[in-house]
Amino acid sequence: MVDIILALDLTDAEKAVKIAEDVSEYISAVKVNYPLVLSAGVDIIERLSEIRPVIADFKIADIPYTSSLIAEIAFRSGAEAVIVHGFAGRETVKAVLDVAKMFNGEVYVVTELTSSMEFFKNVSDKIAEMAKELGCHGIIAPGNRAERVAELRRIVGRLKILCPGIGAQGGDAKAVVEAGADAIIVGRSIYNAENPKKVAEELSRLI
Numbered sequence: 001m002v003d004i005i006l007a008l009d010l011t012d013a014e015k016a017v018k019i020a021e022d023v024s025e026y027i028s029a030v031k032v033n034y035p036l037v038l039s040a041g042v043d044i045i046e047r048l049s050e051i052r053p054v055i056a057d058f059k060i061a062d063i064p065y066t067s068s069l070i071a072e073i074a075f076r077s078g079a080e081a082v083i084v085h086g087f088a089g090r091e092t093v094k095a096v097l098d099v100a101k102m103f104n105g106e107v108y109v110v111t112e113l114t115s116s117m118e119f120f121k122n123v124s125d126k127i128a129e130m131a132k133e134l135g136c137h138g139i140i141a142p143g144n145r146a147e148r149v150a151e152l153r154r155i156v157g158r159l160k161i162l163c164p165g166i167g168a169q170g171g172d173a174k175a176v177v178e179a180g181a182d183a184i185i186v187g188r189s190i191y192n193a194e195n196p197k198k199v200a201e202e203l204s205r206l207i
C-alpha cells in the first residue's frame with residue numbers, strides 16, 4: 001500500500017485547512033513546511049493534526065543543540081514526524097532522534113534534493129547509509145529521479161522512502177512506486193488544482 005502525503009505549502013491557514021479536509025480520505029499525512037508555519041504560526045500543526053498526522057518539514061540542518069530545540073517545538077506542537085537534512089551530519093540526526101524518542105515520533109532524513117544534485121553527488125548514498133545505521137524511520141528521496149529511488153532502496157532496506165517531486169516537478173507517481181517508494185509527497189498538483197479532491201482520488205487510484 002502506497003500512501004499520499006499532502007505537502008501544504010500555502011500561506012493562507014484557512015485555505016490550507018480546507019484543502020486538507022477536502023482530500024483527507026485520500027492522504028495518510030499532511031506535510032507542513034516553512035511557508036505555512038511562518039505565516040500561520042506553529043499552532044497550525046495542532047489544527048491540521050486533527051485531520052491527519054502532521055510531518056513537520058523544517059529540514060532541520062543546524063548544530064545538534066539547536067536542532068533538538070527545533071524538533072522539540074515541532075513534536076510539542078503535535079507533529080508526528082520531523083524531517084532533518086542528512087548533510088548536517090550524524091550528531092545532528094542523533095540529537096533529533098533523541099528528541100523524537102521522547103515523543104514517540106518519527107524522523108525522516110533528506111538524502112538529496114529533487115531540485116539539485118550540485119553538492120549531493122557522492123554524498124546522498126552515505127546519508128542514506130547513516131539514516132539506516134542510526135535507526136531513523138525513513139528517508140526523503142527524489143521522486144523526479146526514479147532510478148535514484150531504486151538505488152536508495154537498495155541501501156536503506158526496509159526503511160520508509162517518501163518521495164516528493166511528483167507532478168509539478170516532473171516526477172511520475174507510478175515510476176517511483178515501481179522503484180520502491182512507500183509514499184509520494186504531492187503539493188501543487190493537488191492544492192492548486194481546480195478540484196483537489198478529484199486529483200487526490202485519481203492519484204490514489206493510480207498508485
Ligand code: BMP
Binds near residue numbers: 114
Ligand atoms: P510540490 O509537489 O508542490 O512540488 O511540493 C513538493 C514538496 O516537497 C515541497 O514541500 C518541498 O519543500 C518538498 N521537497 C521537495 O520538493 N524536494 C525535496 O528534495 C525535498 C522536499 O522536502
